[in-house]
Amino acid sequence: MLVLKAIYEFFCNNSLENKLFPLKPACNARASHNCVHNMHSHKICTHKSHNKGFYNLRVIIALFFFCALVQTQAQLIPSIKPVLHFRTDCFDIYAPQSLEADAKRLAGFADNTYGELCEFLGLGLETKRIPVLLSDIEYSLNGFSTLFPSNRIVLLLSAADPRDQLATFEDELYSVFLHELVHYVTLNERSLAWRVLAWLGGDWIAPEIYMMPQAIVEGTAVWVESRFKENNSGRLNDPAAMEFVRLERARGENRSLWDVSGLEDFYGAGSLPYLYGGLFVDYLSERFGKSIVARLWQSGGRGNIYQGFVGGILVKGILERETGIEFDQLWQDFLAWVDEESDLEMQGEQGEIDGIGENSAAELPEGQELFSGYIGALGAGGGKVYFVDLERHGLYQLSLVDLEENSERQPDLEKEKEEKSEVAEKQDKQEMLERLNKPKRPERLFAADQMLRNIYCDVNFGGLELDWNRINPQNQLIPARYLYDLSEHKLSYEKDLPQAKIGEALFETHSSSKEEIFLHDSWQDPLTSIEYGLVRLGTAVLPARRLANMEIEVADIPDSAIRWLSQGFRDNSESSDSICFALSLVPDNGLSRLAILEQDNGLWRFAIARKSPLGGVHMPVFADASHIVYKASSENGQSSLLLLDISSFRNEIETPGRFLDSEFLNWISPTEWIESYSLKMKNQSANLDSSEEAQSQPELSKVDQPQQETNKLAQPEQEFSLEPCSATQKATQKRSMLFPESFETSRIPYAYGTLLGIGFIAMDLTERLSWSAFVGWDWLIARPASSIDLSLSAGAWSFEICAWDQGIFAFPVARISALEGALDWEHTLVPTFRSISAGIHARYGAVQNKYEEQGLFHQSPDYFAWVAGTGVEFDSLSSSYRPPYDPSGISLKGGIEYEGANSLKFGGVSLSGSIYLGESTIAGRIGASIYGAWAPTGGVAFSPATRYLEYAGDHELSVADLPYPAYKEYQACSELSAWYLYGEIKARLFSLELNWIMSNLFAPSLALRRISMISGLRGAGLEIDNAPYLLSSAFLQAKFDCAFLSGVVAATHMKFTLEAAWAFQADKTGGEPFCFSVGLSGQF
The missing domain is CATH 2.40.160 (Porin)
Incomplete structure (x- = not known):
């Protein structure tokens, strides 16, 4: 976030x-x-x-x-070494030596983006210089803009995570910079009186802090990141990111503006202002025109606190004054618009969600609840389910054998029930139900937290392989591999894991199928040594594999908002050319649903569930050939761990039926996928001549040769290189500094x-x-x-x-x-x-x-x-x-x-x-x-x-x-x-x-x-x-x-x-x- x-x-x-x-x-x-x-x-x-x-x-x-x-202080650079300094017309950019190339590239487009953004928002340019720091201390992509103690932007750079809400940030540097620059521009919109107060007290005196709800502050930035360029980047263009809102609306949640602006504080509520806020600003711009955004921020900059954003009983807020519509009515209209845009129906009698046009499709069987609460990482294997209980800070295991024994004993219990007297039957009814339906209590293995990312079960080793983020002596967050021996109950560190490079999803980095392509959350098949995982191509996230010759192949499917690929599963009786994976896939404006990728005697098929259950399907894993365990979202950040029996419809993986739709699947190179599925690439080729004639900007270097999928930095009519230019062309490199901006x-x-x-x-x-x-x-x-x-x-x-x-x-x-x-x-x-x-x-x-x-x-x-x-x-x-x-x-x-x-x-x-x-x-x-x-x-x-x-x-x-x-x-x-x-x-x-x-x-x-x-x-x-x-x-x-x-x-x-x-x-x-x-x- x-x-x-x-x-x-x-x-x-x-x-x-x-x-x-x-x-x-x-x-x-x-x-x-x-x-x-x-x-x-x-x-x-x-x-x-x-x-x-x-x-x-x-x-x-x-x-x-x-x-x-x-x-x-919270130390954004992990060492005491000086940071590099690059100076443009509007920005002072600082970065450690490890991010020098990124700092130079940022210097190449920062001024131009700043001007374009102010024009897009209809707000004025600030005359003060803007300090920007690039930091490599975080493993997850992040950033912040702050007025305290003075105006500054910090970009915590890393590759975007294919599982989170920033997965569509194709160019991480540009997207995070743009998001934080929106905050700088909007929060520095002050009237003359407030400018005088800020001159006396400091940049922290900003009327918007007291006028604009957090949903508007963050929503404006999310709206810009998604609508500023037509490149399919940003959270509003990501069905997986928007699923959070769809899930809430499907459950009948009726959040108010203040609920999504910080009043609600449950686990996961931090996403509310970004998602609801982004949708709300998008709705306002669609209904009242893009200029409504500038008018709201300009009104907020006047700082009439007693008027506020939504007003009071005797006074109209700035939203009502600018739109002419009473606030409560406008908010309800917005929620109705969200529902209309969603490809959902409200909760049905069976607790399922029907997709529009899919009423003839069958609902998935109801899963058996194994556990509910705050669930983190999930894995399965060897007849057991492993999961992190975030509330109790531990990794737990749950045996599925007990559940099977209960199911096998059910006929005997029914016969026993018939032989009992009516009185005894009533007395034992509750006890029998508990024995049938209540699984054995999960067993705690060791202490764990939300930093544990993946749980892979190694049946041959008799243990667990754990991808777990650790913190090194320089306070940097580092992904690492740990091993847990189930027989000896011993946890040990194995190695640090490689990290994806910033910009690894940009199309131009994929000229080779072997280099510059990172396989996220990879799992290696012990029989074939083939690695499976997810790759990011542009804004798409796809299943992929790395062959023994180190070549990368991706699934020949269009971008379907896939956010999860499980560990592979294979029965002991199956050969090395048979394996299956469970996936989580989010259709446009819908909820996540189950998908299965299966290889049977060398042939691959891809099957997708026709309907999404209430709560969606998150992090599904194969427990055995007939059962899948997955997380279903419930209210206020909690989840249910469900066991789904797929034995009745598993044959539909080969032959589409009422539950699953399926088709054959091929593996192709990343370059072939880009050529087949990227419309942007085709548009670039068609408009190449006009783009070459576009007028050059002084802040950016123009490209004379065609490029595959340009960056997010370019004007719509021109293409620019992502390669960093020399400092003399784009920015002046100043003397390195140890403590920049120390006296603001x-x-x-x-x-x-x-x-x-x-x-x-x-x-x-x-x-x-x-x-x-x-x-x-x-x-x-x-x-x-x-x-x-x-x-x-x-x-x-x-x-x-x-x-x-x-x-x-x-x-x-x-x-x-x-x-x-x-x-x-x-x-x-x-x-x-x-x-x-x-x-x-x-x-x-x-x-x-x-x-x-x-x-x-x-x-x-x-x-x-x-x-x-x-x-x-x-x-x-x-x-x-x-x-x-x-x-x-x-x-x-x-x-x-x-x-x-x-x-x-x-x-x-x-x-x-x-x-x-x-x-x-x-x-x-x-x-x-x-x-x-x-x-x-x-x-x-x-x-x-x-x-x-x-x-x-x-x-x-x-x-x-x-x-x-x-x-x-x-x-x-x-x-x-x-x-x-x-x-x-x-x-x-x-x-x-x-x-x-x-x-x-x-x-x-x-x-x-x-x-x-x-x-x-x-x-x-x-x-x-x-x-x-x-x-x-x-x-x-x-x-x-x-x-x-x-x-x-x-x-x-x-x-x-x-x-x-x-x-x-x-x-x-x-x-x-x-x-x-x-x-x-x-x-x-």
Whole structure:
């Protein structure tokens, strides 16, 4: 999925403890599990919490909204080497050495494409230069455009995946650049007043962020990628990509605009704004003309937030003003248009979907459900089915022998049923049904995640071959092959797999049948050594094979939106010239259906099911000669694993019948396929003379010789070369840079905890270097606060140095001015939700025991203190796939610190550790944590909310962070102890999914996604009066997940938390027994 990064979103890692500015909370507590893991950061290099895409944020006061936001850098270049710099009239293009050719090619068409795009959209050109970074850190094709901290475009380049929604991106470089350039053009459409505000505050001030729903933001880009050129590229031209919407409409889903703009947050909902949005913009342009798109964005650029996109009870939104049609009616007209365009009927009596004109065809037999939930990779063999349960993070096996035994015993059970008395029959009826229909519970083999792509069963080896993406020490995602021995239950790494080249689908790369053609997800037949897989030719995806002489042959069939080819299946009795494969094929405007590719005694046939079952047919695999296992989509990102018996109609593979249509199939060379099926090639030949006479553009080099299927860069009337030209012809190559765009800042009003102020934020284009400065006011203690921070990342390493000055909530208020640094290392394991990390840190600070109001600008420290330490951590936390998406897993931490002061009497060694279980780890709703700190030699003392240096009964405030959460119910406790334990257990009582929208008189409206109620117990153990003592409390939390329905802000999760706590030993510490607190946090 192409990612739009707006003002408050950008990827982050944990190298700086997830804080934008290095200021500490007023209670002097280190960011603990309680405030970090509840919103675990998404790391572009480790894919933590990938299923939800939530990011750690701090609340920003951005004009009229509490909007989301924050990150540290996410390192888009895997090394610390300089990047190349190419300069065109409008762009500064940066790339690592490995992408030099792609950077030169981009420089050749970027200016021309920019001009054409603005003309196509009817929007004006920006006068500012546009920085673009090409990155090779990702294995999957991606990209983002961001306004924060300044305008920039990042292209995460790789070959398109034939299985995903970008499979038709024939020219990945051009298509991703075009998509992100649309975001740049549309989000920088500002009126004069907003331009002045952006000049003062930075590029992040863009009215469209608050005006245009995410479905319009992403939908416009998808519409352009599909309609800008008549080349069949883009998601709107891909039946497989659009199947997501067809499936939802077939099930009767009636999504609203806000549902598809971020209000819905189930697993897979990230595709909603792209697909629904692209269709909606396409519908608007078809009904009202292409100019409606420009008018909407120009109206959005004026930024009347209280008018909004859809308006309120008393005001019309910009959509209604531009179209003249009430919004709700227009949206319903759009959904009806989607249904009319679909080659579907709504759900029938038998739960099937009939294709138009196919009512005489028979429906496939109903499959037996084996499992339902969030299913990842799928494979079968040896009488067993293997699948990844994403929710439980494991690979499971399910024996089909048990199902067969149940089927064989059915006649005996029926006879037994007849012999029973009527009373006994009624008593045992339910039990017999369960024995007949309920398969054996799946058996867990090992931990796995969504990065596991293919499961191939090797019956001869007695194990599984697994294609599983791993992360290397440079934080690059690498496809690899792993082996799992089923008898020894041992998983081992075998090798890294080859990767397809960028642009490998372009027709001109296929002049040879041996070279430059990549076989995706290949499986090798052990008897013939022939490899089978999928190839990309232009926008088509086709079954293909690599022969022993290394020649590639493709199936002689037209492009049919094939997105899956299974492992080959052969009975033990069959010869080497007999084999069969299961495929998933998506007809135009329809749902995916089963296809079978079979070789019988050397002759090949291709059969396609005449009808699609409800939920489609995804990832089908042969379990045996008579059964196929496949995934069928169900609501809200879930799937059902179904077993289909094909024995009754398998003969229709040879003779077409009511279930299957079939024909003979030949294998041909890629060149022959291009000549046979590419109409574009024929059109090129017919128009060659006119194209040669077309006027040359200064940004592109003209081709004098005919080309097979030109690129997406050309004007319709001319053809251009895809070969990179010299820098002097297309762009000026500048000196390489280490940290480009390092001083482009955003000036952002900022609020975190009790701090209010303004932050200056900058990050270089590669996101390896970032710096920030902050100045503000702590309203709790009525004192100023300031900080400056610099951080650097290089592969698995990250370094931070910062200086800060702020008041500390103590009695009386104290002041600390400190300089600190940290060096961290992190390594991601397989599966990728597991990681290990280690780090060292040090801090030197000046402490003023009494921070007088009169001394704001006069520092008079009472003493100087310092701390140095090291720590290690193991983390396996990841967000649940089920709402409310609480984390599950475990995190283990341990550390040692030595601290002291300028007086040698104070200081000592302290040990700390923690165990944290995510909130959904136990029974899906219970979490727990325990923290401990101990000073074995004295010199350090702990209390529920503070940490001190100690000597002979005297105490001085420590500059070190608390290694445990501050216990707010007992923050008034002044007792100090050489050891301290803190624990918490909490359970989610219930969670209500609402998606309730409260309409306002004016925009924006407020939505309530869900309400969660949580209760639990907290406790702390420490030494009071030379004896162990327990402090405890009970609490009740209500969490409200809300959203402002204002532009892309609707995708944020504004979490409002109310907590009431009762301290059982308040009289012992001199505090109040009842504690009430309010919290506000944000997620995107």
